Amino acid sequence: DKVGDATNTISVNLAGVADAAGNAGVGTASSANYSVDTRDTSGPTATITLANTALIAGQTTTVSFRFNEPVTGFDASDIVLTDANGTLGALTPNAERTLWT
Structure with a gap:
């Protein structure tokens, strides 16, 4: 019904x-x-990985955010860098919007 x-x-x-x-x-x-x-109220989950986890001053690495489902509206303002001692560049999604780097 x-x-x-x-x-x-x-x-x-x-x-x-x-x-x-x-x-x-x-x-x-x-x-x-x-x-x-009929609504999925669980929301997306993410796994965060770094290509290099042992950086020295001045080095960069690729940070990947892999979501369990496509997401929209994800940008750097959604990421908390309080303890990161670094900065994050612009995020680029794959075509499916499940992997942002």
Whole structure:
């Protein structure tokens, strides 16, 4: 049925069932209203890797951010460099927007 329908219920026609003594059911039984959440609320996850993890002053390395699903709107302002002792250049996504370097 419709995801947001106020009348989403599951019904059973009790005439089609019987108890252990053979007594047929009467009428119907219905569930309470339910909703279907079709949104993925878990959000993306990321793995961050550095091509070189032992830099000396003045050296650079490629930093890769691999996401488990395509992302949009990712830029340097989303990255916290408080303990990084360095700077980050512009981020470039792959065509699928799952790998940003």
